[in-house]
Amino acid sequence: MKTVAPVGLVGYGAYVPRYRLAASEVAAVWQGGRDHLPVREKSVPGPDEDAVTMAVEAALNAVSRAQVDPAELGAVYVGSESHPYAVKPSSTMVAEAIGAGPSVLAASFEFACKAGTEALQAALGLVGAGMVPYALAIGSDTAQGRPSDELEYTAGAGAAALIVGPAEGALAVVEGSRSYVTDTPDFFRRAGQKYPRHGGRFTGEPGYFGHVLPAAEALLADLGHGPEDYAAVILHQPNAKFPAKAAADLGFRPEQWEIGLLVGQIGNAYAGSSLIGLTAVLDQAGPGDRILLVSFGSGAGSDAFSLVVTDKVSARQGLAPKTMDYVKRRRPIDYALYARYRGKLAV
Template sequence: MEQPQTQILAHKPAKPVGIVGYGAYVPRYRLPAREVARIWKGGKDEAPVREKAVPGADEDVITMSIEAARNALARARIHAHEIRAVWVGSESHPYAVKPSSTVVAEAIGAPVSIQAGDWEFACKAGTEAMVAAIAMVSAGMGRYALAIGMDTAQGRPGDALEYTAAAGGAAYLIGPAEESLAVVEGTYSYVTDTPDFWRRAHERYPEHGQRFTGDPAYFKHITEAGKQLMKDLGVTAADIQYAVFHQPNTKFPQRVGKMLGFTPEQIQPGLLSPVIGNTYAGAAMIGLSAVLDCAKPGDRILVVSFGSGAGSDAFLFRTTEALVERQRLALQTQDYIARRTEIDYGMYVRLRGKLAD
């Protein structure tokens, strides 16, 4: 049944909640796009990003999530034993069966009386976990819930995705509004069955629908989710200081921002894909952490993720006075981006385990 146009579809938390702590992580290695073009395109190709972040040989979604979660805890200034949920969203969990979340929970000192689980929804697994964390805290099932979006994304050698499939992400501790550095004003999600990108069980690399990934997938879902949320909350792009979108490359988030009425200045602080690549489940979440690092109290931030398959989660946050003192309590997103060791394609092949036996 068609829903009437006037219906309010956005969710406002029953009990006010927000972000009490956040933390980013990006590994130190960078593969310049020109290296990929050198190997596969004779050096001549228009690359979708400048370079991408590559994990070290001893890093995976679990280790990266642990560091981001520790940064979030440092900013929240709470002890881990107060957490009631540890959720990790990713499409590169180290195990097919055995949760990443239990290792993360144990490493950060979370108690045994928690919800724990791994989430999968391509690039929006982390924001899906964040919606659940907001609901859980708002429902009074726990004072704090931890939602993480983190990936070490897979790109088939020579495929267009090899330029961008990167590693990184961020962790968010959701808690009561009165302790928050950014309060949740509302959320809205838009989901359809759209086969734009997938990876079958036991396959190492994903497949994608080429140009089909654009209009019917990325642009449709992000604009529907973003428009509905802004309409229901009675705000326009002019009422919002920053907008962060899922960022599979440099152009898509810029174009979708323009479609929703945002200026390049509103997009720029959260647009990290040119320098770290597409961090999949981490992408929108680490874009938000970069914005929180530089936002001022009272700023409104719109975040809209996109996960293939397909769906978008939209959030509107409003920062509080508590933000400023917590920005410096842990490493900032740009600290990790500035820590940069360039590697060539040969080292990339070794670090990502792409050599056949």
């Protein structure tokens, strides 16, 4: 997919909460094996945080980098699977908190872990069509795993925000994008349920690989690019293994994917996952760098984007905290405090 008018990212920002739960803590409580843990630790939101508060901080960081008055935003899109309200849009709260609107299109998106990139696709279309000058797309999640479930080792929290604008002011131009979806019940949470169910190994081949690979391949074919054209690749990261294997299958080398692979340190931030990886890459990117971003959301689908960094990037990187500043800001907690903070104790 390509917009009529050239567009790009004028600002970006991330947020990761400060608490960390080591996978070994989960293993100790549930008698899980200590070997082959899927991540070292995951991020845990504080008791006063949720997908909206995290989205706001990421968005303010993006606004700082874009140097755009929030009043100029034409759209505020928030993608999450953990919106604090079942009915009441997260997007209006974010818009109010950052000073956007009221004349602004605000919408909340939901598509498991790809709700954030879905918001980005919509933002690209809106700006590319010339309907609004700038659009804000956010992926933010405080993901929940059922106690004892393997997801509990990885279900983390974090947010990333991107401001889409005209290419001439962009720090990274979007060359093209792709979406690829099928009806695949690999993971879901029924209405009213607190925890999701998933299909175990069914989430792998038919789910993750069955969408990430074709979406990426189709976009590369659209653009006539090969892996060697990219400085970095970021794939959705539910664990450390899947994105590394998928990237290798696509022909990428570890140095291309390692920079944006944060799952081992913050877990799977769901709608924030691949987007936070993108922000970490942008923090270090230089003019001319080409970046491939591919998300995955259960249910299932992938969005793929190809970006080229411009010379505007270096002046904006330092205008907000870097993603690794958040990753390094960590306070380990034990399973008991984690259970309390995440509302897993019956009070």
